[in-house]
Amino acid sequence: MTRAGFVIANLGRRKTRTILTLLSIVTAFLLFGLLQAVNVLFSTGADFVGATRLVTQARVSFTTSLPMRLLPQIESVPGVERVMWSQWFGGVWQENDQLIVQAVDPARLHDVYPEFVMPEDQWKAFENTRTGMIAGRNLAEKYGWKIGQKLPIASNIFPQKDGSKAWTFDLVGIYDGKDEEWQRSTNGGWINFAYFDEANLFARGLAGVYIIRLADPDRASAVATTIDRMFENSPDETKTQTEKDFNVGFFRQIGDIGLIVRWILFAVFFTLLLVVGNTIAQSVRERIPELAILKTLGFADRAVLGLVLAESAVMCIAGGLAGLGLATLIGIVIGGASFPIAVDHRVWVAGLAAIALLALAVGLLPALRASRLTIVDALAGR
Amino acid sequence: MSEAMVRVRDVHKSYARGRQQVEVLHGLTLDIPRGDFVALMGPSGSGKTTLLNLIGGLDRPTSGEIEVGGVRIDQLSGGRLAAWRARNVGFVFQFYNLMPVLTAERNVELPLLLTRLSAAQRRKSVAVALEIVGLTDRARHKPKELSGGQEQRVAIARALVSDPTVLICDEPTGDLDRRTADEILGLLQVLNREQGKTIVMVTHDPKAAEFARRTLHLEKGQLLEQAVQDSP
Numbered sequence: 001m002t003r004a005g006f007v008i009a010n011l012g013r014r015k016t017r018t019i020l021t022l023l024s025i026v027t028a029f030l031l032f033g034l035l036q037a038v039n040v041l042f043s044t045g046a047d048f049v050g051a052t053r054l055v056t057q058a059r060v061s062f063t064t065s066l067p068m069r070l071l072p073q074i075e076s077v078p079g080v081e082r083v084m085w086s087q088w089f090g091g092v093w094q095e096n097d098q099l100i101v102q103a104v105d106p107a108r109l110h111d112v113y114p115e116f117v118m119p120e121d122q123w124k125a126f127e128n129t130r131t132g133m134i135a136g137r138n139l140a141e142k143y144g145w146k147i148g149q150k151l152p153i154a155s156n157i158f159p160q161k162d163g164s165k166a167w168t169f170d171l172v173g174i175y176d177g178k179d180e181e182w183q184r185s186t187n188g189g190w191i192n193f194a195y196f197d198e199a200n201l202f203a204r205g206l207a208g209v210y211i212i213r214l215a216d217p218d219r220a221s222a223v224a225t226t227i228d229r230m231f232e233n234s235p236d237e238t239k240t241q242t243e244k245d246f247n248v249g250f251f252r253q254i255g256d257i258g259l260i261v262r263w264i265l266f267a268v269f270f271t272l273l274l275v276v277g278n279t280i281a282q283s284v285r286e287r288i289p290e291l292a293i294l295k296t297l298g299f300a301d302r303a304v305l306g307l308v309l310a311e312s313a314v315m316c317i318a319g320g321l322a323g324l325g326l327a328t329l330i331g332i333v334i335g336g337a338s339f340p341i342a343v344d345h346r347v348w349v350a351g352l353a354a355i356a357l358l359a360l361a362v363g364l365l366p367a368l369r370a371s372r373l374t375i376v377d378a379l380a381g382r
Numbered sequence: 383m384s385e386a387m388v389r390v391r392d393v394h395k396s397y398a399r400g401r402q403q404v405e406v407l408h409g410l411t412l413d414i415p416r417g418d419f420v421a422l423m424g425p426s427g428s429g430k431t432t433l434l435n436l437i438g439g440l441d442r443p444t445s446g447e448i449e450v451g452g453v454r455i456d457q458l459s460g461g462r463l464a465a466w467r468a469r470n471v472g473f474v475f476q477f478y479n480l481m482p483v484l485t486a487e488r489n490v491e492l493p494l495l496l497t498r499l500s501a502a503q504r505r506k507s508v509a510v511a512l513e514i515v516g517l518t519d520r521a522r523h524k525p526k527e528l529s530g531g532q533e534q535r536v537a538i539a540r541a542l543v544s545d546p547t548v549l550i551c552d553e554p555t556g557d558l559d560r561r562t563a564d565e566i567l568g569l570l571q572v573l574n575r576e577q578g579k580t581i582v583m584v585t586h587d588p589k590a591a592e593f594a595r596r597t598l599h600l601e602k603g604q605l606l607e608q609a610v611q612d613s614p
Binding site: 010289297298299300301302 | 435438440441460461464465466467468469473475479481482483484488491492493495496501504540
């Protein structure tokens with residue numbers, strides 16, 4: 001037998017209680033893993049995009065479009081390398097599957113987003129086909145789309161001139177991301193702005209947002225300020241921010257996901273602290289005479305402290321790792337094109353820190369109590 | 383028997399009872415020679431267990447000196463005293479105080495976790511200790527699967543396994559029937575005679591005291607007289 005074996009044996013003293021406590025830890029860390037993954041998805045949905053691009057939107061709201069006449073003025077700002085614009089199309093596939101489709105100038109998309117990788121002949125086809133559409137790999141695989149296919153896509157926002165909401169696009173390309181993170185961003189599609197602008201009933205010559213590729217990312221702030229000043233006190237005041245901030249702001253339409261996740265996790269861990277802390281404390285209370293015997297046999301105060309702390313650590317580590325492992329598995333199973341969550345190394349690092357903190361928080365007080373026992377009083381039941 | 387294994391000099395011990403200080407031992411002086419088997423008797427509250435705890439290094443005197451095996455244990459720090467207990471003293475209690483989650487052999491092995499012995503050496507020591515108390519065949523049983531007498535034998539094996547020089551026994555037969563008690567006391571006697579263990583035993587039972595070489599009577603925290611008997 002080793003000291004570790006003794007710790008394990010003590011955990012098996014009341015199996016039902018230990019299993020139930022373990023299950024509560026597993027559940028808490030499962031929740032932690034999934035919620036953190038969602039948090040990472042929403043807050044860093046833009047981390048990897050860096051600050052190489054700015055997004056200019058109407059100051060009132062990004063749902064308000066901006067006129068195309070702003071384009072040459074934005075292009076004239078020093079530090080601006082290339083500008084594209086996009087108009088939100090949305091799109092509904094078949095019964096009610098919502099799509100993320102935007103209308104763009106193909107050549108400008110190609111220049112501003114080199115992270116989207118596609119064979120040059122498909123880029124050319126996109127430029128030359130007015131009804132052309134390109135789809136991200138994830139989106140295409142989700143619906144089994146093939147190049148050359150005609151895609152009937154409805155729009156709830158933009159009807160065609162004849163009033164019909166049904167649009168048909170020719171799939172001319174399928175693009176990938178340049179790396180794993182960008183690959184996870186291939187859930188959308190792009191249509192040709194020229195066709196959209198001409199064929200839709202009312203939104204003529206309007207850009208949803210302008211996306212600006214910078215010559216020097218360090219000048220992002222200066223360029224953004226210059227653009228916004230340029231349109232100050234005009235009918236089309238703008239708000240320019242980095243793409244990352246724009247994306248985070250977009251997600252915050254739903255709410256501050258980070259804050260919501262933090263509050264849920266706070267509630268979960270507070271409850272867990274009470275449940276596991278009480279279990280460990282009760283376990284120590286029940287065996288005060290045994291702990292006194294350990295000290296009688298020569299176990300020093302620090303050794304007894306270590307044994308009790310080790311018990312809480314084993315429980316928290318076992319439950320925590322199982323919970324995070326389960327969350328990872330679930331992330332793999334449900335994470336995909338439509339909801340690309342991943343319990344990745346960031347979640348695991350946060351999870352391991354939470355396990356260590358929890359083990360210390362629930363074990364320290366009972367361990368100190370055990371280590372400070374007076375042998376004679378404990379043996380006499382005082 | 384030779385020089386004093388245990389030297390107690392003018393020991394006072396007081397406890398706080400609420401706001402009052404109650405003195406349990408009043409300037410007690412005592413020598414126990416190496417290899418002795420002493421029974422401490424006296425009425426409840428006379429200070430027997432207090433004296434036993436002081437000799438075993440489980441408690442500290444309010445004043446006075448206690449020397450065991452040449453070491454002034456009243457001057458040792460908490461950590462050193464714990465290490466000293468692990469090396470020099472074996473304890474046997476009335477209610478056995480075994481770890482219920484461990485088998486007999488694991489219980490016996492427990493004090494050896496504090497040593498640098500290898501797993502193989504520990505296993506060997508445990509086997510020897512269980513052999514001495516005659517419980518080799520019950521090594522894999524947990525305490526709840528053993529009789530009271532067997533549990534006490536395991537406790538004695540646990541006390542012996544680290545080969546201490548002193549055995550401290552607090553009412554070791556208080557929870558046993560006469561026949562089993564006599565077996566346990568006979569075992570202690572063998573350990574005293576054949577292995578030279580110095581044994582200090584608290585008991586209320588005059589028949590148990592007869593197994594010791596000497597009986598010391600305490601009353602109101604003071605030593606009354608010594609009786610030397612021919613043990614059976």
